[in-house]
Amino acid sequence: MDLQAISKTGHFTKAFKENVEIPQAEVNKLMDFLRSSASSVNAQPWHFVVAAKQESKNRIADTLNPFNGPKVRNASICIIFCTMMDMPAGHLEKVHEKEKADGRFATDAIAAGWHEIQTSFIRFRRYDLKDLTSWMEKQTYLAAGAFAMAAAGLGIDVCMMEGFEAKLIDAAFGLREKSLGSTLLVSLGYRDEEKDFAFNLPKSRLPVEDLFTFL
Ligand SMILES: Cc1cc2nc3c(=O)[nH]c(=O)nc-3n(C[C@H](O)[C@H](O)[C@H](O)COP(=O)(O)O)c2cc1C
Numbered sequence: 001m002d003l004q005a006i007s008k009t010g011h012f013t014k015a016f017k018e019n020v021e022i023p024q025a026e027v028n029k030l031m032d033f034l035r036s037s038a039s040s041v042n043a044q045p046w047h048f049v050v051a052a053k054q055e056s057k058n059r060i061a062d063t064l065n066p067f068n069g070p071k072v073r074n075a076s077i078c079i080i081f082c083t084m085m086d087m088p089a090g091h092l093e094k095v096h097e098k099e100k101a102d103g104r105f106a107t108d109a110i111a112a113g114w115h116e117i118q119t120s121f122i123r124f125r126r127y128d129l130k131d132l133t134s135w136m137e138k139q140t141y142l143a144a145g146a147f148a149m150a151a152a153g154l155g156i157d158v159c160m161m162e163g164f165e166a167k168l169i170d171a172a173f174g175l176r177e178k179s180l181g182s183t184l185l186v187s188l189g190y191r192d193e194e195k196d197f198a199f200n201l202p203k204s205r206l207p208v209e210d211l212f213t214f215l
Helices: 003-009 026-035 053-060 069-073 091-100 108-128 132-153 166-172
Strands: 046-049 079-085 157-161 182-189
Touching: 003 026, 003 132, 026 132, 046 053, 046 091, 053 069, 053 079, 053 166, 069 157, 079 132, 091 108, 108 132, 132 157, 132 182, 166 182
Parallel strands: none
Antiparallel strands: 046 079, 079 182, 157 182
């Protein structure tokens, strides 16, 4: 991965080439990467709805404004990054059983100690800080950031979108019935350099002295 090149040109894409599909092998690599996303206490408080069929992308795009709609309609795939709106009973236990099955613990005592950390941390967010939903959504944002970087590393262009009405997306895909909420849309494909108004624009970021403190 050429980090310098990505830093200079890694703008989120404003227009995708129509009818150009990401090869399935590359999609599979990205799905593996997404599944491997890290989250605090390994909570994985998310779900990813992957729209690859045109009909599915249209269903998302139909809820969007004219600025963002084409970024979904013309993309190769669009993923709805969803977050649990509350952590369902049994979720942490399911995570923990999978950790055990995957061989994460040398002894039962280590397994039990870790599970206590998981449950007490979630209890702390829910009852003391009262921010469980917002904390879970932070995990989803982290996964999305790393995912965008992974796609760039494969030479795939991305557009991450917060510009949508959650209630429309949630209704179109029955998310609330599953106690999920839409957090972000992430479209992937290949940039249409002629249609992307931002393609030739320089990146604009605040100067180093505003953004960093070096000690
Ligand atoms: C969380 C997030 C949400 C964003 N939502 C949208 C969006 O809804 N539509 C859009 O065109 N761009 C969206 N962007 C892109 C930003 O507007 C863009 O990255 C920023 O203006 C900097 O421009 P650059 O990426 O070209 O350097 C989003 C970016 C992030 C990180």
